[in-house]
Amino acid sequence: MISYAECSARERLAKLLDPGSFHEWLPPAERVTSPHLAQLGVPFAFDDGVAIGRATLDDRSVFVAAQEGGFMGGGVGEVHGAKLVGLMQRALRDRPAAVLLLAESGGVRLHEANAGLIAVSEVMRALLDVRAAGIPVIVLIGGANGCFGGMGIVARCADHIVMSDVGRLAMSGPEVIESSHGVDEFDSRDRALVWRTTGGKHRWLTGDCDALVEDDVAAFRASAVAAIDASRPLTLAALEEEHALLSARLHALPSDTAGRDEATLLWSALGFADAQQVPDLSVEAVRALRAIR
Amino acid sequence: MQWNSLVTQLFGPYHGMRADGDFLRGEVMFEGEPLTVIGTTNHASIGVRLALAQARAVLDTVAQHPGRPILLLIDTQGQQLRRRDELLGINRAMAHLGASIDLARRRGHRVIGLVYDQALSGGFITSGLIADACYALPDAEIRVMRIPAMARVTKLSEEKLAALSQSNPVFAPGVQNYVAMGGVRALWRGDLQACLRDALTHTPTEDRRAQDGAERGGRQLAAAVVQRVLDAA
Numbered sequence: 001m002i003s004y005a006e007c008s009a010r011e012r013l014a015k016l017l018d019p020g021s022f023h024e025w026l027p028p029a030e031r032v033t034s035p036h037l038a039q040l041g042v043p044f045a046f047d048d049g050v051a052i053g054r055a056t057l058d059d060r061s062v063f064v065a066a067q068e069g070g071f072m073g074g075g076v077g078e079v080h081g082a083k084l085v086g087l088m089q090r091a092l093r094d095r096p097a098a099v100l101l102l103a104e105s106g107g108v109r110l111h112e113a114n115a116g117l118i119a120v121s122e123v124m125r126a127l128l129d130v131r132a133a134g135i136p137v138i139v140l141i142g143g144a145n146g147c148f149g150g151m152g153i154v155a156r157c158a159d160h161i162v163m164s165d166v167g168r169l170a171m172s173g174p175e176v177i178e179s180s181h182g183v184d185e186f187d188s189r190d191r192a193l194v195w196r197t198t199g200g201k202h203r204w205l206t207g208d209c210d211a212l213v214e215d216d217v218a219a220f221r222a223s224a225v226a227a228i229d230a231s232r233p234l235t236l237a238a239l240e241e242e243h244a245l246l247s248a249r250l251h252a253l254p255s256d257t258a259g260r261d262e263a264t265l266l267w268s269a270l271g272f273a274d275a276q277q278v279p280d281l282s283v284e285a286v287r288a289l290r291a292i293r
Numbered sequence: 294m295q296w297n298s299l300v301t302q303l304f305g306p307y308h309g310m311r312a313d314g315d316f317l318r319g320e321v322m323f324e325g326e327p328l329t330v331i332g333t334t335n336h337a338s339i340g341v342r343l344a345l346a347q348a349r350a351v352l353d354t355v356a357q358h359p360g361r362p363i364l365l366l367i368d369t370q371g372q373q374l375r376r377r378d379e380l381l382g383i384n385r386a387m388a389h390l391g392a393s394i395d396l397a398r399r400r401g402h403r404v405i406g407l408v409y410d411q412a413l414s415g416g417f418i419t420s421g422l423i424a425d426a427c428y429a430l431p432d433a434e435i436r437v438m439r440i441p442a443m444a445r446v447t448k449l450s451e452e453k454l455a456a457l458s459q460s461n462p463v464f465a466p467g468v469q470n471y472v473a474m475g476g477v478r479a480l481w482r483g484d485l486q487a488c489l490r491d492a493l494t495h496t497p498t499e500d501r502r503a504q505d506g507a508e509r510g511g512r513q514l515a516a517a518v519v520q521r522v523l524d525a526a
Contacts, residue, residue, distance in 0.1 A: 025525035036463050082515040086522025110446050113437035115463045115512055118476040121422035125500050128395045150418055156388030171384040177374045186376040197380045208382050234392055236355055242389050250341055262380055
């Protein structure tokens, strides 16, 4: 078992895809870097924190991107974002069996904030084009930095999300919320609370991710292989269904929770018995809860 | 600008638009044609509830009025920074809003964004930035973060960021910089009805922002990098 969380982006690509099949576009040797970071006097990376290319997965042709959380938390800047957009546009043109996004990002890279914000919205539009063309976009989330900010939105635009229990998917990070509304609103050092709010088990129980796996590269691979034909077209009917689900969830959580844990209350409201046990259960046991509810 | 005076300028005094808290909605007539207007006011922070309210209005228009243009009026301080919204999956609600607008575009609705007051990060990404194109009033404000907050997160000094933001549109707040980067297609000055008429007629349906950013000199790499990926061996 190899920890997905502890791998770098390139290690994930090497171990998750068919051996030796990854062919990179705009590799580090081409030195497509961020001029804005250089202007700020901040270290830059020769791949601007994301590796993109084509590969095979279980002998199927896929396009793939992997964000490097170790470089600026995987933040999306102008070049990083444009590489993702280019990958999506190329997928639209060349029609691989699927597009894999190994997401690990804090969202917009604040060092080049405006360009990053526009870039994330361009990624969103390009991804939705790929999805509308019937090419499934599969997002894998299990890096130590999680998948936050604009990338948390991008992830939810995809056809399919695979998460590990250590993975996190959300919008604003706990530190940002704590600095904005205080430690009573969100104690970012309370790891159990952070995971109950954003972690893989929670996202699995709410259906925010489609597969929950162990923190293991092989498990991510198997789950990605299983999802390769999982195209889910965004029709009006599908969006009405999504709307009903999100509205029901909003109303399921009481507005006054009287000091009780909100995550536990929400899981109970969604029909999971013994909700307070969830954080202590194994991945396998939590996975089974959705089947027996 | 106040939303009421904006829509009065655009659609006359009997526009019929209503505010429900921070949420704006109306079916208005513009030059004899019906138009759906959806928006937010009071620098709304966009939480799950407000994202869903906007998505509802978009989906209603798609279901009941095929092809009717949609105008998004943007005034937001960004996403709601609350643990409860995170627990409820605010990123999923915002993605749902974005996907609803995207569906409307695909089904032939023109979707025009207009930043009439303030637009920040998360609240903007699934409204104006996912429309066919986004416009802004000249005195509107667009940014990701204020400079002191940026300084905290980036661990760079406020003085350095303030100085750099004078010259590089990439980190300086301001609508003119968003125009230069292609994120805002144009500013609406003078006759706002003429601006809306022109936007409804001439807004491209494909995403031209990277090319615009390159041509205008505010975002010089994005379009070229996309092209390099398309051409790579």
